[in-house]
Amino acid sequence: MISEQVLAPIVENRAVAPDHVELIISSAVLSQAEPGQFAHILTPGMLRRPVSFSRIDQENGQVGLMFQIVGDGTRWLAERRHGEVLDILGPLGHGFAAPDPTKPWCLVGGGVGVPPLYAAAARYLHRSRPDVIIGARTADWVLMAQDFKDLGLDVTVATDDGTAGHAGTVMGPLETWLQDHPDGQVFACGPTPMLAAVSAACEGRATAYVALEQRMGCGIGACLACVVKAHGKEHAEYRRVCTEGPVFAAKELIW
Amino acid sequence: MISEQVLAPIVENRAVAPDHVELIISSAVLSQAEPGQFAHILTPGMLRRPVSFSRIDQENGQVGLMFQIVGDGTRWLAERRHGEVLDILGPLGHGFAAPDPTKPWCLVGGGVGVPPLYAAAARYLHRSRPDVIIGARTADWVLMAQDFKDLGLDVTVATDDGTAGHAGTVMGPLETWLQDHPDGQVFACGPTPMLAAVSAACEGRATAYVALEQRMGCGIGACLACVVKAHGKEHAEYRRVCTEGPVFAAKELIW
Amino acid sequence: MDVSVSLPRGLTLKNPVIAASGTFGFGPEYSRYVDIGALGGVSVKGVSPEPWLGNPTPRVWETPLGLLNSIGLQNPGMDVFLQEDLPFLRDQNAVVIVNIIGHTVDEYAQVAARMNHEPGVAALEVNISCPNIKEGGMSFGQDPDQAYAVMKAVRQVTDLPVMVKLSPNVTYPGLIAQAVEAAGADMISAINTLVGLAIDIKHRRPALGGVTGGLSGPAIKPVALRVVYEVAQSVNIPIIGMGGIATATDVLEFLLAGAQAVMVGTVTFQYPKRMNEIIEALPQVLHEYGFASVRDAVGQALPGRAPIRGGGQ
Amino acid sequence: MDVSVSLPRGLTLKNPVIAASGTFGFGPEYSRYVDIGALGGVSVKGVSPEPWLGNPTPRVWETPLGLLNSIGLQNPGMDVFLQEDLPFLRDQNAVVIVNIIGHTVDEYAQVAARMNHEPGVAALEVNISCPNIKEGGMSFGQDPDQAYAVMKAVRQVTDLPVMVKLSPNVTYPGLIAQAVEAAGADMISAINTLVGLAIDIKHRRPALGGVTGGLSGPAIKPVALRVVYEVAQSVNIPIIGMGGIATATDVLEFLLAGAQAVMVGTVTFQYPKRMNEIIEALPQVLHEYGFASVRDAVGQALPGRAPIRGGGQ
Numbered sequence A, B: 001m002i003s004e005q006v007l008a009p010i011v012e013n014r015a016v017a018p019d020h021v022e023l024i025i026s027s028a029v030l031s032q033a034e035p036g037q038f039a040h041i042l043t044p045g046m047l048r049r050p051v052s053f054s055r056i057d058q059e060n061g062q063v064g065l066m067f068q069i070v071g072d073g074t075r076w077l078a079e080r081r082h083g084e085v086l087d088i089l090g091p092l093g094h095g096f097a098a099p100d101p102t103k104p105w106c107l108v109g110g111g112v113g114v115p116p117l118y119a120a121a122a123r124y125l126h127r128s129r130p131d132v133i134i135g136a137r138t139a140d141w142v143l144m145a146q147d148f149k150d151l152g153l154d155v156t157v158a159t160d161d162g163t164a165g166h167a168g169t170v171m172g173p174l175e176t177w178l179q180d181h182p183d184g185q186v187f188a189c190g191p192t193p194m195l196a197a198v199s200a201a202c203e204g205r206a207t208a209y210v211a212l213e214q215r216m217g218c219g220i221g222a223c224l225a226c227v228v229k230a231h232g233k234e235h236a237e238y239r240r241v242c243t244e245g246p247v248f249a250a251k252e253l254i255w
Numbered sequence C, D: 001m002d003v004s005v006s007l008p009r010g011l012t013l014k015n016p017v018i019a020a021s022g023t024f025g026f027g028p029e030y031s032r033y034v035d036i037g038a039l040g041g042v043s044v045k046g047v048s049p050e051p052w053l054g055n056p057t058p059r060v061w062e063t064p065l066g067l068l069n070s071i072g073l074q075n076p077g078m079d080v081f082l083q084e085d086l087p088f089l090r091d092q093n094a095v096v097i098v099n100i101i102g103h104t105v106d107e108y109a110q111v112a113a114r115m116n117h118e119p120g121v122a123a124l125e126v127n128i129s130c131p132n133i134k135e136g137g138m139s140f141g142q143d144p145d146q147a148y149a150v151m152k153a154v155r156q157v158t159d160l161p162v163m164v165k166l167s168p169n170v171t172y173p174g175l176i177a178q179a180v181e182a183a184g185a186d187m188i189s190a191i192n193t194l195v196g197l198a199i200d201i202k203h204r205r206p207a208l209g210g211v212t213g214g215l216s217g218p219a220i221k222p223v224a225l226r227v228v229y230e231v232a233q234s235v236n237i238p239i240i241g242m243g244g245i246a247t248a249t250d251v252l253e254f255l256l257a258g259a260q261a262v263m264v265g266t267v268t269f270q271y272p273k274r275m276n277e278i279i280e281a282l283p284q285v286l287h288e289y290g291f292a293s294v295r296d297a298v299g300q301a302l303p304g305r306a307p308i309r310g311g312g313q
């Protein structure tokens, strides 16, 4: 798979929600990405910052990076402007494979887990039309709902505080979906506890693929920082989120 | 003596020679400085940077800081622009006392040692008119010659490479001056080896005052980083350049 | 919010932020910039029986987010300190901790004895990182037996609360801490600087006049936290933590790792008012992370306390 | 300009810049970004007789200009290494240094014996910072006798050039160096990481899954230079220096402090191509400071070499 160190100019910096920014950057190399892959971005810190692609526009050689400002690295990124250049390793990792068009498909995203699912929806729309469930803490932080709608998709929203859509987590709408769609396939991305819950809910009912987050060092498979426990041939083993992941079949993993 | 932590806006940033910049900053507190005192300036490094005042304009509440770009701190300072604000402790230390108007007076400056001497000339001109000897490595780096001339003073220049004035160090012209002016007084500032030579040349002939440089920590007398060896009452002792200095009578010091 | 700290032998601090020894002189120098009365305490520059001259210059050198110093414990000696320096701090009502140093066990005891019953001296901090002359220039803080000997001698001559300041330049800081606890130390302060070196490439020699120097500042914070965390599990006496503290959040990290109070050093050179700012910010930071007092936070990250594992993002 | 380095037992490096163990995996991962053939050498991730699983996550945490890691020496074991990983590096003509680890003296000897006569293995680096099981979890590198025992056992089973990698977390690194020199070590590499800790304030617990971790990166450079400088005066075997190197100037500092070559670790995570850039810049930097070769610079800041004191500014 292609992956390089690229210097990618920022084409646009847009606020998408309070404390949430999307950068559109120009890079032919990065625009070869699969949905679910990520960019490892140089910031002033000691480590690069991993961010998934929110959009992958191969035609125009552009990709999107949508992130929440949570610390120094993302704050620095949020302040970068049109014309500034980001130093990025990527595209990295293994993303979402194409869904099986013969089976119902659902995307379940929580918080900043939504953007890579949008990239997956946009990429595989010609094969299959997913149902979309978006969770967020509050109405303001529901990401990309309009983008999904622009793809013609139905979007179910759940917010922790009930300010938009269902009150509660994505698990309510997902349960309904799982009951309505036996033998479905679920792509999920979001906070780890959410993914654990999605994985448990899907067990025996749907095939779940989850995109994980883990603290990373190198981002390219050398340092073994970013591991998750998985079922090995004989006993438990570690897999690297940056290389074997970030997308894993939920049943591979030990939660 | 007054000394505070001030936030002083930059009024002007001007290149005065290749790799030499003068910042004019606005601060009523700093403009109370004596010539020879210094500003301890916050930069991104772990320690503040000491820089002497090149001009002290009490009337307009402005001071000048003229420096050579030698490392990260001075490079950062050189990039600061009109309107940006510097965080400064100052004015700090003991500067040049007024010269004795009954005795001939000479200023001897090397490199970035020249600016504080200009401040002294401007301050004490009404009492006494100094002769001025300026040394530099090369013609480009002769600082403030025109400023001294604007005060109506005679300026003798010496450059190491002979590209301006006398070829050689300031010691040639100084020797001539010392011969012509028995019982004179010399104010000197520049690299330590130059100050040692000035001090030796003046011994028994003229009273010399030298403004020293030393690596500093706190800049205000607490850490004892910036000491120089001096003749104590009984035996050698250390004095603090930031507090007892930077200006010392040359004969106090152990060279 | 209660930010006061109660320490052994009745030593009480109004808040946990103490100026670290050697970075705050004897007080007057910074008094123009710092509200000394608002500090939890002031640990003064190390004091020996006779004056020490210190090391050749340069005495400081910058490193990546660190500072190397080789001041060499220059100080005017205990008599001058008491006559000329202590009165100022006493007048400010500062909680004065006298940092004591010596080249022999006896010299430590001399300073400790001299400080006893001196009005205005609240506690002693025994700096065992000084080169000991008798044993060949290694420091008292690098050997448990010698550390024990120093503390024992100090204990015999003073009723003041005594903390021993640990060197991080040892294999097992916990062992040194246990030795001085056994010798009667009331508290531990940790850490002193890490031994480091910088090279002056241009002149092809070590940059500092003292050749090696002590590394302080943010760079050493992880080592400092580790030593505090380790020592907190090795002894039953309170710990004053330090090393690279620059913010109120840093203070909270040290509290969680097991410190009851902290000292703040190098950052004062950049930001003279920082200690006051930290003291002002601390209640808010404690509150934000769910603590009702300083005491409440102490040791919460030590093993055996149920960690609060966060749910969701 | 001659930047080659000649080391004991015929080990020759085309330049002094080696990828540091644990930061470069087994080679292929970085090969997309790094010109491996241009490096002085590659020290691979620590290899044990059987696979090691390593520590729980999080395994890395940022600190001020430093990085804490608690990978826990995860590795697939020596057999898998030889079958699956070594061939790639051999094909790149890399000078491969196999970093060996074990929980007992015997395990070290097993790996060393297994590597002997393996084509493509140029040298061994004995990492004595692993927790030893027999003596209660302390590391072999913290006690001269145990360090001696490990090196002695390795020496008995291999003709390869062997370097021992020192832990900085000891009172006297020079003593450990002398012990392994006496046991037949050909070289010293120094330093491994400093033990540090970070606190996850939000969850009120140590940030790393392994609780404490190893501190690397620019923050530790002054400590690394001090250890190199100290060890260079303690032993007569060559030293490979490391700790926080990020530029060609940093490399020169280590050479001046007594290292013959260097390893570069943490900075690779930020700048994968940095080692290649350093190698390109090195001749110019050496020239600028008046050196005609790498060899020329080695140890020039050690005592006894006349320092060049600059005149003027």
Ligand SMILES: Cc1cc2nc3c(=O)[nH]c(=O)nc-3n(C[C@H](O)[C@H](O)[C@H](O)COP(=O)(O)OP(=O)(O)OC[C@H]3O[C@@H](n4cnc5c(N)ncnc54)[C@H](O)[C@@H]3O)c2cc1C
Binding pocket: A038, A045, A047, A048, A049, A050, A051, A052, A053, A066, A067, A068, A069, A070, A071, A072, A073, A074, A075, A112, A113, A115, A116, A212, A213, A214, A215, A216, A246, D062
């Ligand atoms: C594969 C992958 C894809 C991601 N995609 C996105 C995305 O599309 N949008 C988005 O907003 N966030 C995403 N994240 C999380 C994002 O990497 C972190 O929010 C970001 O690194 C925080 O950096 P900071 O300096 O602002 O925060 P700090 O907390 O100051 O960062 C300190 C260190 O912790 C690491 N870190 C902090 N939070 C996380 C986290 N959640 N996961 C991994 N490392 C973390 C940082 O990388 C850094 O090394 C992704 C993480 C991974 C692993």
Ligand SMILES: Cc1cc2nc3c(=O)[nH]c(=O)nc-3n(C[C@H](O)[C@H](O)[C@H](O)COP(=O)(O)OP(=O)(O)OC[C@H]3O[C@@H](n4cnc5c(N)ncnc54)[C@H](O)[C@@H]3O)c2cc1C
Binding pocket: B038, B045, B047, B048, B049, B050, B051, B052, B053, B066, B067, B068, B069, B070, B071, B072, B073, B074, B075, B112, B113, B115, B116, B212, B213, B214, B215, B216, B246, C062
């Ligand atoms: C009292 C005093 C007055 C000074 N006045 C002037 C002036 O008017 N104009 C001018 O150009 N320079 C002056 N200097 C020197 C100036 O402080 C240094 O050039 C400057 O600190 C270099 O900082 P840097 O980060 O660019 O260099 P770096 O070399 O990267 O600095 C590293 C560290 O060394 C210190 N340092 C480096 N060179 C010197 C030096 N010569 N003296 C003291 N510390 C040094 C820095 O402050 C810093 O802590 C003065 C120094 C002192 C002590």
Ligand SMILES: Cc1cc2nc3c(=O)[nH]c(=O)nc-3n(C[C@H](O)[C@H](O)[C@H](O)COP(=O)(O)O)c2cc1C
Binding pocket: B217, B223, C020, C021, C022, C023, C045, C046, C067, C069, C071, C073, C099, C127, C165, C191, C192, C193, C215, C216, C217, C218, C220, C242, C243, C244, C245, C263, C264, C265, C266, C267
């Ligand atoms: C310039 C300087 C001088 C110091 N002098 C002393 C001293 O005399 N006695 C002492 O116990 N510690 C001394 N220290 C160590 C500090 O008290 C403190 O332990 C160390 O700097 C770590 O804290 P920091 O990172 O906040 O500075 C000194 C530190 C510095 C930077």
Ligand SMILES: Cc1cc2nc3c(=O)[nH]c(=O)nc-3n(C[C@H](O)[C@H](O)[C@H](O)COP(=O)(O)O)c2cc1C
Binding pocket: A217, A223, D020, D021, D022, D023, D045, D046, D067, D069, D071, D073, D099, D127, D165, D191, D192, D193, D215, D216, D217, D218, D220, D242, D243, D244, D245, D263, D264, D265, D266, D267
């Ligand atoms: C993520 C990581 C893993 C490491 N793993 C090993 C290892 O397996 N064996 C070893 O000897 N050193 C290991 N080290 C230490 C490095 O080889 C090196 O000694 C240290 O990081 C200092 O160099 P640096 O500051 O350039 O990184 C590791 C360091 C890091 C950052």
Ligand code: FES
Binding pocket: A215, A216, A217, A218, A219, A220, A221, A222, A223, A224, A225, A226, A227, A240, A241, A242, A243
């Ligand atoms: S981040 Fe280094 S192996 Fe995944």
Ligand code: FES
Binding pocket: B215, B216, B217, B218, B219, B220, B221, B222, B223, B224, B225, B226, B227, B240, B241, B242, B243
């Ligand atoms: S710089 Fe601290 S005493 Fe002068």
